[in-house]
Amino acid sequence: MKLPSFVQHTFDHEIPGRARIRYVFGSGLFFAMALQVLTGIVMAFYYVPSAREAYASVYSIQYEVTWGWLVRGLHHFGASAVVVLAGLHLLQVFLSGAYRKPREMSWITGVLMLGLIMGFALTGYLLPWDQKGYFATQVATNIAGGVPVVGEATQTLIQGGTEYGTATLTRFYALHVFALPLGLLVLIVPHLIYFFRHGVTAPGKDLVSGRSIKFWPVQAFYDLVFITVILGVLLTLAVFVGAPLDAPADPSSSYVARPEWYFLFLFQILKYFEGPMMLLGTVIIPGLAATYLVILPWLDRSKENTLKARWKTVAPMAFGLVALAALTLVAMSEDANNKSYQAQLAVQAEEAKVAKKYARNGFTAYGTIEALEGRKLFRTHCTSCHEAEGEGTPECIDGKCPSDFGLCDSQEQCYRAPVLDHLGSRKWFLDQIERPDHPTKFGTILDKAGNAIFKGEMPSYADPDDESNFMQPTVRAGVVEYLIQGTGRRYDPPIDTALAKKGEEDFGECAYCHEPTEGRTGPLLIDVVPGSRPQVMRLAGYGSDAFLRSVLNDPGHERLYGELNVMPSFSHLHYTQQDALIAYLRTLCTDCVDP
Amino acid sequence: MNRRSFLVWANGVLGGIVGLVVAVPLLGPLLDPVLRKQGSGERPRVDVGPVDQFKPGTVTQTMLVTSKMDGPIKMPPRPDLGVFVIRDTAKTITVDAEGRSPNLKVLSRECPHLGCNVDYDKANGFLCPCHNSRFATEFEKAGTKQEIRAGATNPSPRRLDSLDARIEDGRLVIEVVHFRPGRPQAEPRA
Ligand code: FES
Numbered sequence: 001m002k003l004p005s006f007v008q009h010t011f012d013h014e015i016p017g018r019a020r021i022r023y024v025f026g027s028g029l030f031f032a033m034a035l036q037v038l039t040g041i042v043m044a045f046y047y048v049p050s051a052r053e054a055y056a057s058v059y060s061i062q063y064e065v066t067w068g069w070l071v072r073g074l075h076h077f078g079a080s081a082v083v084v085l086a087g088l089h090l091l092q093v094f095l096s097g098a099y100r101k102p103r104e105m106s107w108i109t110g111v112l113m114l115g116l117i118m119g120f121a122l123t124g125y126l127l128p129w130d131q132k133g134y135f136a137t138q139v140a141t142n143i144a145g146g147v148p149v150v151g152e153a154t155q156t157l158i159q160g161g162t163e164y165g166t167a168t169l170t171r172f173y174a175l176h177v178f179a180l181p182l183g184l185l186v187l188i189v190p191h192l193i194y195f196f197r198h199g200v201t202a203p204g205k206d207l208v209s210g211r212s213i214k215f216w217p218v219q220a221f222y223d224l225v226f227i228t229v230i231l232g233v234l235l236t237l238a239v240f241v242g243a244p245l246d247a248p249a250d251p252s253s254s255y256v257a258r259p260e261w262y263f264l265f266l267f268q269i270l271k272y273f274e275g276p277m278m279l280l281g282t283v284i285i286p287g288l289a290a291t292y293l294v295i296l297p298w299l300d301r302s303k304e305n306t307l308k309a310r311w312k313t314v315a316p317m318a319f320g321l322v323a324l325a326a327l328t329l330v331a332m333s334e335d336a337n338n339k340s341y342q343a344q345l346a347v348q349a350e351e352a353k354v355a356k357k358y359a360r361n362g363f364t365a366y367g368t369i370e371a372l373e374g375r376k377l378f379r380t381h382c383t384s385c386h387e388a389e390g391e392g393t394p395e396c397i398d399g400k401c402p403s404d405f406g407l408c409d410s411q412e413q414c415y416r417a418p419v420l421d422h423l424g425s426r427k428w429f430l431d432q433i434e435r436p437d438h439p440t441k442f443g444t445i446l447d448k449a450g451n452a453i454f455k456g457e458m459p460s461y462a463d464p465d466d467e468s469n470f471m472q473p474t475v476r477a478g479v480v481e482y483l484i485q486g487t488g489r490r491y492d493p494p495i496d497t498a499l500a501k502k503g504e505e506d507f508g509e510c511a512y513c514h515e516p517t518e519g520r521t522g523p524l525l526i527d528v529v530p531g532s533r534p535q536v537m538r539l540a541g542y543g544s545d546a547f548l549r550s551v552l553n554d555p556g557h558e559r560l561y562g563e564l565n566v567m568p569s570f571s572h573l574h575y576t577q578q579d580a581l582i583a584y585l586r587t588l589c590t591d592c593v594d595p
Numbered sequence: 596m597n598r599r600s601f602l603v604w605a606n607g608v609l610g611g612i613v614g615l616v617v618a619v620p621l622l623g624p625l626l627d628p629v630l631r632k633q634g635s636g637e638r639p640r641v642d643v644g645p646v647d648q649f650k651p652g653t654v655t656q657t658m659l660v661t662s663k664m665d666g667p668i669k670m671p672p673r674p675d676l677g678v679f680v681i682r683d684t685a686k687t688i689t690v691d692a693e694g695r696s697p698n699l700k701v702l703s704r705e706c707p708h709l710g711c712n713v714d715y716d717k718a719n720g721f722l723c724p725c726h727n728s729r730f731a732t733e734f735e736k737a738g739t740k741q742e743i744r745a746g747a748t749n750p751s752p753r754r755l756d757s758l759d760a761r762i763e764d765g766r767l768v769i770e771v772v773h774f775r776p777g778r779p780q781a782e783p784r785a
Contacts, residue, residue, distance in 0.1 A: 042624045064631075065623070066631055216606075217599060224613070
């Protein structure tokens with residue numbers, strides 16, 4: 001078998017002395033980068049770089065696409081692996097003194113590639129357009145914006161405008177998948193050419209031994225073992241930890257962002273410099289460190305290879321590394337001991353969980369944000385009376401409820417308005433038919449004087465002893481099937497039209513209270529189609545979005561709860577806030593399949 | 596086995612494992628469209644307006660607008676399928692219990708040959724601009740099947756596909772279905 005010449009060249013290149021474990025880092029790094037390229041390409045089949053769709057597409061990669069979670073997991077942890085391996089590779093090369101003549105070009109191209117790797121990390125972090133990426137990246141671009149004179153223009157240029165948006169995302173995407181890889185390719189070619197020309201920098205005793213061996217098979221074996229270990233670690237992390245995905249980016253939310261762990265030292269430096277001194281931490285110190293690395297081959301021209309002889313270059317490097325490690329550790333421990341930060345983290349994690357639940361139900365990123373916002377509004381404005389998802393309504397104390405609440409029920413819970421779990425679902429309608437006076441429905445609503453408002457106006461239709469009202473379970477199911485058509489939503493299982501037709505016939509009796517007749521007492525369920533002659537009746541949309549909006553604005557309207565109403569109007573909420581509340585309330589329907 | 600050939604063997608094994616472990620996960624997303632059920636499988640029904648807008652003896656070209664999930668993304672309403680609504684010459688429309696009418700026929704504009712949109716005008720009838728397939732409707736006395744399909748080019752394997760249309764509260768509601776082109780029988784996609 002004849003191998004292509006560059007492969008043959010790789011296999012045959014000579015290593016002075018013997019194969020050594022310390023030479024594995026370059027190959028390991030190369031492998032990790034290749035893995036990023038492959039997993040990246042596969043994810044690009046699904047990713048959509050737009051502020052509207054990015055989150056949904058990443059969500060889909062993570063939770064819907066076959067093994068998408070695995071590929072994304074490998075890419076996520078692979079990014080950390082590249083940074084770690086680049087660091088180790090650099091350190092190994094530095095320790096062996098391999099940056100000096102005649103290998104300057106290998107060194108400089110390597111240092112530049114390290115810069116590109118940081119660029120990859122920075123740009124990639126934003127792409128999911130989730131909270132973490134959004135807010136952490138904003139810190140980075142604001143740093144660029146803080147540089148005197150050119151800063152503002154630079155920031156506008158990076159962001160594609162003065163604010164974050166799709167233009168930012170497309171730029172970061174173009175950089176991440178086209179420009180930076182191209183840069184890497186341009187640099188890695190000379191990096192490797194120079195490497196093969198000069199070979200590894202072996203320790204002195206290997207050089208004087210006068211022996212040399214070929215890369216294949218011993219060194220290749222070391223490299224492969226190392227690569228297998230890297231892959232094993234990444235796979236383990238991808239399977240057992242998994243790539244994180246936060247709630248979608250919401251610029252109006254309070255989110256405490258931290259950069260990825262390998263940038264923590266930069267983040268920590270920022271804390272020590274105030275005002276105009278900030279530049280020192282953001283630009284000058286990192287800039288000096290980078291310059292130091294680039295000019296290292298010319299700073300150190302000694303022929304000696306021992307660390308002692310090279311102390312003038314080794315000392316700053318050692319100092320830099322210690323500082324870097326210390327800053328990272330301090331940043332971590334400050335966060336770990338910061339109670340409010342930890343509490344905020346818990347809130348953020350909870351939000352991410354809820355967001356993913358919404359996303360699973362087919363929400364767009366915007367819809368998810370809206371529903372999350374509505375959830376917050378619900379908990380501010382509604383839970384003093386209503387309960388949903390276990391939030392709201394106090395428990396009984398000593399068998400008593402607070403004065404303006406109804407009676408304690410068997411679950412030792414106090415209610416003063418219907419519980420909104422399952423709102424709009426079949427269960428919701430069925431409950432209303434079967435036990436309208438239950439405490440979780442209208443049973444314990446009190447008027448201002450503390451008297452029950454609902455005095456059995458609506459009977460239970462599931463009470464076999466009440467012969468005049470009893471409905472067979474199939475009849476009840478039919479009426480429910482008929483009524484859910486009014487919500488305008490899609491259900492799983494889908495609406496059974498035949499059953500609904502039957503339900504429409506059985507609904508007849510309900511008309512006394514729920515159709516627009518003289519002396520009607522209940523909310524309108526059936527209404528006249530406006531302008532129809534002869535009159536055509538149709539569902540009034542109880543449980544629909546329009547219904548929810550009317551309830552928010554004017555619950556005492558004669559079409560709704562009329563004189564019996566005790567719910568205040570929420571017309572003071574902005575239209576968009578009402579939208580958000582409705583978006584949230586929609587999520588409570590347990591058998592709806594549309595978000 | 597000496598040391599060298601053991602190492603060569605071990606390298607082969609390790610290289611194989613690494614290659615496989617990298618390649619296999621990548622196949623998941625790459626093959627996902629055939630591995631995973633596509634779409635919700637449900638057929639949207641579109642209300643195209645009052646049925647009396649379609650006059651006796653006319654062919655009306657219109658489009659069905661839907662808002663579907665496009666992969667993970669819910670799209671705003673956009674045109675989904677072009678259709679012809681064809682009404683016979685009877686003055687009144689009769690409707691059966693299920694809302695279907697013998698006086699109305701709705702045809703998909705998607706050509707059963709390779710999916711171009713078929714055009715209609717009085718002179719040419721239903722004609723596909725791509726490879727000149729011609730079609731008739733049951734309402735037109737255009738001739739026998741042989742006559743319709745006669746001519747040098749008429750590559751369509753079947754007639755235009757008809758869609759389920761019902762009249763509800765005086766409005767025409769059409770079910771959106773896309774059919775596979777190129778088959779002798781009408782088969783819905785997915
Ligand atoms: S696509 Fe219509 S004739 Fe070919």
